[in-house]
Amino acid sequence: MTTEIAIKLENATKAFTRLKGDPVVAVDNVNFDVFKGEIFGLLGPNGAGKTTTLRMISTILKPTDGHILVDGFDTTAQSNEVRRRLGFLSGNTGLYKRLKAWEMVAYFGQLYGMKESLLMERIDKLFKLLDMVEFRDVLCDALSSGTRQKVSIARTIVHDPPILVFDEPTAALDPLVARTLLDFIKGLKDEGKTIVFSTHIMLEAERLCDRVGIIHRGKMLEIGSIPEILERTGTDSLESAFFALAGEGVWE
């Protein structure tokens, strides 16, 4: 792990104009850095602003204030450069039902501008790696949820991006598949990838993350390695640390 910065958020803010009620500031003046080669965990309850933050990093949403740099590129002004270097996976990512598993992955490979021969080679490699060669020619509609998630992973890393963003990737998975996925993400780190990972399950964060940021109601409460946070809050687990930071009665 180096101290070279892969992702930098400077006063990143996202406000939504709502039809019902007042405008909502989903992410409020958030600052943090993600270093190259680390797994950074974004922790918080549902509605804390995790997804909005990750969507801003991934260029899907534009910040209403502040800047985000990914690998030195601005997510608003140079979104194309950012997207090339990024793989994005969320827990409820869907697949095209009427495409076969390999076609689904190939479609995104093509969009990333990969050459046909290189793409086919990469797909073969990924399908072997993910142990899903037998599902290659099956329509996505007919796949089990575990296999679907594997297709999504293959889709995420087909262009071999240096930076990966996982938004609650285990949300819809059973514990067994979730565990395999977490191991896989760990493996990606060993390959030298930078990973941002959001979850509301503290145990996952403890298992996986080098550093975490605790986010609540759009504000970043604390950033640091897990031992640092435990020390600062005087607690013995991330969960109690969160309660210490955010106050009681906020979980879920």
Added chain:
Amino acid sequence: MRLSVVNIIFRKEIKEMLRDKRTIFVTFILPILLYPILIIGMSQLTIMMMEKIKKEDFRIFVENPDGSPLLMKSIKTDTQFVFSEIENPDSAIKVDKLDLIIRIPENIDESIAAGGFDSLTIEYSAAEERSKAASDHLDNIIDSLEQAIVNNRLSDAGLDTTITNPIFTIFKNVASKKKMGGFAFGGVLAFIVVIIMITGAYYPSVDLIAGEKERGTLETLLVSPAGRSEIVAGKFVAVISMAFTSAVLNLASMGLTFSVGISMMGGPLGENLSFSLTPGILLIILLILLPLGALFSAIFLAISSYAKSYKEAQSYLTPVFMAAQFPAMIALLPGYSLNTITAFVPVMNASLLFKDMLVGKAGAQDILIVFGATLVYAVLALKWAANTLSNEEHLLSIEEGKFFSRLLSRKQRNAVTNENKASAGDSIFLFAVVLALMWWVAQPIQISNIVIGLIITQITVILAPPLLLAKRMKFDLKKTFRLKTPNVASALSMIPAGIGLFIIMIQLQAIFSGTIELPPDFIKSFEYLFETLNAIGPVGGFIIIAVLPGICEELLFRGYILDGLTRKWGVTAGIVASGALFGLLHMHPYRLIPTAILGIYFGWIVFKRKSIAHGMIGHITHNGCVFILANIASLTSLRWIRGEGLAPWWIFAIAIVLFVSGTIGALKIQNAELEK
């Protein structure tokens, strides 16, 4: 935009669509099956019905058959008539137990033999197919009997039978079989082709945007290096390709079915009609269908992007889809063809052009105008779609139910705009409501009672909607309707301005009427109105014609509508648009331009002075002049007052002086106290 990326997206969308069995069926299988089944089924059904009616016996009841052996002889020789001995023929014919009742008067034969005449009553039921056929049949029999009697009488008198038939007319049809085929089938074909094109764009649009959102794939696509414009372009080309393919297949199947079908039908229809789509016509239809398909693909994609799910998108698109069918239906109505106005109405122009082409009426100019106009609409719609689809909130559908709720809920829209003021959308929505009420409420009441109708129209249709809507939206009523106590001198200046304007307007109309002849029914309806008003006295008439419209129409147009339109579109465009809507509401082509000019003028003054009273006084004055004029027009010999010619120059000069000085007074006289 990189075409290679557009192509990747396009190919993937097509691949997915072609794997959808429902799409395949609707696009490819249905057209091949539908038309042959439809036309064969229909012709079989018609033939069966005709045969059935023809072969069936007519059940007749003859009252007093002994009254006319002559007539009975003719009827009895016809095998189709069956004599019924039913007890109660009067009620039997009403329940379709009997087809005809023939009531023969006493001594009819004697009257005829004596050279006189008598009447014969035949009762039938026009609501029964068979009873109608029976009466036609009987009519023919009596006709020939009659002819025989007349001929006898003529020869008895030593006259030639042609004496009753001095002109023997022969009608010859010069239309070719092809033209008649076009006439018979052109409207239907034009309608179906347009509908197919629209339907073809419907499902893919919903699926490609809202469906993709629902499945959670759109987010993934947005993280890929495909730009938003590339995604829109790829999907747009995919949608239009499917819709176009569907239209082509339908067209081919329909053309083939109709041309083969007619000859198969045989009988008089097959002998007189022929139907074929020449390659030239086919090519032009396809040429027009391209921008038309583009127009609807773009509209559907844009609307679909507001929805979060497939179902939600369908609920938005269905009303649009239905509304689009009405202009297409015009082609089915007789008497409609392309003209300078219809050529620019989207959808209607295409379906009318197709019909005209099939009858051989359309020229190159028509084709170019329809193509050009549709292309312009398509480009505008595409721009809209691209804008909507590049909006991140639409793409991710952060909130559900945006499309309609914004229109109707005060709380929801205020959260977005953060202000309690009308927008252009509000103004147009209100106008649409008023227009609908005019059609459904005001018109029927006015037809039944013009005086009460006019009062109800002003109060419930013109005045109530803006007030209620403004109240519901919690708008600032004073600002929206520009209610303020005006400077009295400035506001009263609108009286000379109104009189001057009125004279100038009737002069303009007099000049115009040289080119536009007012239709007699239009003049008649006015005469009728003023006659009715005369009956209730001058005060009542003045209130109905001048005061009520002056107050209610001003609050609607120079209040709410002007406020919303100028806020969004700027001063000039807002004032002109509100004037144009004012003209439109008067629902008559001959009043459109003069009323629009009045509306623009009042709008300008009211906007400048921020005072509705100015508009009201001007409007009441103008309408008051109309009322006075209508009362004195019959008493005077001055032609110009009746709008029939030009006034002497000095009257025109006075009018201009009144108008200009009144306008300047209205605009310039300031409240001295305010200025201090």
